[in-house]
Amino acid sequence: MGMVTPLEQAIWDSAEELNESRFGQILRNQFRSEPDPTLPAPGQALQMWLVSSDPAIQRTLTAVSAEHMMRPSQGSPDSPWLQWTLLARKAAARMAAKCWAGIDSQRRLLLVDEDNLPPPLSRHYITDLRSDESGMHLNFEGLNAPDLKPKLRHIFEAARSTPSYEGALRADTELGRSRALTLRWAELARGAHEHLRSGLQGSTVSDARERALTFIDGLYAGTPVEAIATAFRQHNRLVHRILWCILGLAESHFGGPLVEDTVGTLRLRPDKNGIPVIRITTAQPAVVMSRPTHPIWLKSGTPLDGLWLIEGYTMNLGALSNDFSLTPLRWFAESWP
Numbered sequence: 467m468g469m470v471t472p473l474e475q476a477i478w479d480s481a482e483e484l485n486e487s488r489f490g491q492i493l494r495n496q497f498r499s500e501p502d503p504t505l506p507a508p509g510q511a512l513q514m515w516l517v518s519s520d521p522a523i524q525r526t527l528t529a530v531s532a533e534h535m536m537r538p539s540q541g542s543p544d545s546p547w548l549q550w551t552l553l554a555r556k557a558a559a560r561m562a563a564k565c566w567a568g569i570d571s572q573r574r575l576l577l578v579d580e581d582n583l584p585p586p587l588s589r590h591y592i593t594d595l596r597s598d599e600s601g602m603h604l605n606f607e608g609l610n611a612p613d614l615k616p617k618l619r620h621i622f623e624a625a626r627s628t629p630s631y632e633g634a635l636r637a638d639t640e641l642g643r644s645r646a647l648t649l650r651w652a653e654l655a656r657g658a659h660e661h662l663r664s665g666l667q668g669s670t671v672s673d674a675r676e677r678a679l680t681f682i683d684g685l686y687a688g689t690p691v692e693a694i695a696t697a698f699r700q701h702n703r704l705v706h707r708i709l710w711c712i713l714g715l716a717e718s719h720f721g722g723p724l725v726e727d728t729v730g731t732l733r734l735r736p737d738k739n740g741i742p743v744i745r746i747t748t749a750q751p752a753v754v755m756s757r758p759t760h761p762i763w764l765k766s767g768t769p770l771d772g773l774w775l776i777e778g779y780t781m782n783l784g785a786l787s788n789d790f791s792l793t794p795l796r797w798f799a800e801s802w803p
C-alpha cells in the first residue's frame with residue numbers, strides 16, 4: 467500500500483537475514499530449556515529472571531539488576547552472559563549512532579531522556595543506547611555478514627530520511643549556533659544527572675520510577691531549549707523503536723510475524739498520549755509467540771498496512787485467537803498518517 471514508508475520497508479526487508487544470523491540464533495537460545503552449548507546463553511540462575519517485556523539486551527540488564535537487588539551478596543549472577551550482553555549493547559549503540567549520524571554526538575549525549583535511567587526504571591528503553599564508543603562493534607556475531615550488512619545500512623539511511631530526524635537535525639543546528647543555548651543545554655544535563663543520582667536512593671522501584679519519569683518529563687518545560695529537547699526526544703523514541711524492531715526480528719521464533727488473517731473490525735483510536743492504537747484479532751498460530759517488543763507486519767489490504775509494534779495482547783484459548791493492541795512505527799517517525 468502507498469502508506470508504507472521506506473523505513474518500515476527497510477526494517478521488514480531485513481527480517482530473514484537478522485533471524486538467520488548468529489546474533490539472532492543467540493538471542494533465541496536464551497529461551498530454550500536446554501540451550502545449545504555451542505552458543506552463549508544465560509545460566510539457570512539468571513534465566514528465570516528473563517520474563518520482562520523489555521527488549522532484548524535491556525531484558526538481561528533489568529534481570530541482572532533485579533537479581534542483585536534481591537541477592538546483593540551473590541555479586542554478578544552470570545558473568546559470561548552479562549559480558550556478551552554488554553558487547554551486544556555496544557553493537558546496538560553503534561546502530562543507534564548511525565540513525566543519529568549528522569547530529570552532533572556530544573549534544574545528543576547530553577539530552578536527558580528515559581534511556582538515562584537504570585534498567586529497572588526505564589519504560590522499555592535500552593539504557594545508555596546513545597553512549598556509542600569507538601571500535602568495530604558491528605563486527606559482532608554475524609551482524610557484518612555480506613547479506614545482512616547492506617540491509618542494516620538501508621535501515622540507517624531510511625531513519626535519517628524521516629521527519630523526526632529532520633526535526634532533530636534542525637534543533638541540533640539551532641543549538642550549535644548559540645553559545646547561550648549550548649551552555650543552558652549542558653547545565654540542565656549536569657543538574658539532571660546529579661538529581662537522578664541522589665534523588666532516587668532509598669526508594670522502592672515503583673516510587674523511584676514514578677518520580678524519575680515525572681522529573682524527566684518536566685525537565686525542559688519553560689526553558690529556552692524546550693523545543694530542541696522535544697525534537698531530540700522525538701527522534702530518540704524512534705531510534706529506540708527501530709532497535710526494538712531489529713532485536714525483535716532477530717529473536718523471533720517465526721522470523722517476521724506477518725498478519726494477513728484478521729477477525730472482525732479493525733479499530734483505530736488514539737491512546738491517552740495521542741498515539742494511534744489499532745486493535746485486531748487474529749487466529750494465525752505463528753503470531754502466538756510474539757513478545758511485546760516484537761514488530762508485526764500488517765497486510766490487510768488497507769492504508770493501515772505496514773510495521774506495527776505490540777503494546778499488549780491477550781490469548782483466547784477457547785477461540786484459539788489473539789487480541790493485539792498495536793502502534794505504528796511511522797507515528798514515531800512523524801510520518802503518520
